[in-house]
Amino acid sequence: MDIKKYQVTPDANVSLADYQTSDPDRISEEQLLKTYIPESVEELKxxxxxxxxxxxxGILVVLQAIDAGGKDEAISYIFSNLNAQGLKTxxxxxxSEEEQKHDFLWRIHDGLPAKGEVGILNRSYYEDVIAPRIHNLLEEEELPDNQDVWQMRYRQINDFERYLVENGIRVVKFLFNVSKDKQKERLLERIKDPKKNFEFSFSDVEEREHWDEYQDIFADLISNTSTENAPWYVLPADDEWFGRYIVTEVMNDVLRDIDPQYPKLTEEDQDKLDEAIQKLENE
Structure with missing residues (x-):
């Protein structure tokens, strides 16, 4: 698979209209479920x-989408296959009131992965360059003098992500690019299905009224924050299984580049291990 097809190059002037919500060249769902996804997930494990x-x-995975974009399902299916000891979500x-007393990146730190972990942010610090713009939520003291607050935050996010990468934490980011028609279909399914309507929030319908604003803001933030250190991938999120496959392949690509290895035992530890094996076998 050519994952570069979905990666946003640094300094690109992005319009989401240029990215398909459904890929006509996608692998069939039958092939995905029988062969491609199981093989990809096994490699990821x-x-x-x-x-x-x-x-x-470590790896920090950022997932962003408009409501019903498919983030939760991607987490449930793909990352549930990973060992919980090395996973953080x-x-x-x-x-919260306490979080509002701090800088906008403060609340993220507890969610950052340690070395040896994959950390998943279901939504992320990017919410602080999305929701406040839609709903005009910034307080007066948060507005800098003679600066564009959003450009300032983009710069701070880029610096933060570069800091993480330079300290051994890779950053990979996915935007689930879903069509307005598909979102409507999924929201109606949530409402009508008694097994799913607990997932529905009335705010989902209210936020849908801001569809065009969300599209413009997503495009703007991706244009400003897809970097060599922390690239964005725009997923054709109408294709649920194909989108999940892309996520696993991107994760595998990142991990192949890291090329982690099992620790090698010292000669002393190997001798102790051999003694333990012999002791157990002689019981």
């Missing part, structure tokens, strides 16, 4: 276990 064993690098919601 092995690479993730090696990452956890080596404890030299945090959902970023409306900031």
């Amino acid at each position: 092995e690479l993730h276990w090696r990452l956890h064993a080596e404890e030299k690098h 945090i959902s970023v919601k409306k900031p």
Whole structure:
């Protein structure tokens, strides 16, 4: 698979209209479920276990989407296959009163992965360059003198992500690019299905009224924050299984580049291990 097809190059002037919500060249769902996804997930499990064993690098995964974009399902299916010992997940919601007393990146730190972990942000610090713009939520003291607050925050985010990468934490970011028609279909399914309507929030319909604003803001933030250190991938999110496959392949690509290895035993530890084996076998 050519994952570069979905990666946003640095300094690109992005319009989401240029990215398909459904890829006509996608692999069939039958092939995905029988062959491609199982094989890709098996590789991801092995690479993730090696990452956890080596404890030299971590990976921060950022997932962003409009409501019903498919983030939760991607987390449930793909990352549920990974060992929980090397996995960390945090959902970023409306900031609490305590969080509002700090800088906008402060609340993210507890969700950052340690070396040997994959950390998943279901929504992320990017919420602080999205929701406040849609709903005009910034307080007066948060507005800098003679600066564009959003450009300032983009710069701060880029610096933050570069800092993480330089300290051994890779950053990979996915935008689930879903069509307005498909979002409507998924929201109606949530409402009508008794097994799914607990997932529905009335705010989902209210936020849908800001569809065009969200599209413009997503395009703007991706244009300003897809970097060599922390690239964005725009997923054709109408194709649920194909989108999940792209995520696993991107993760595998990142892990192959890291190339984590199982730790090698010292000669002393190997001798102790041999003694333990012999002791157990002689019981």
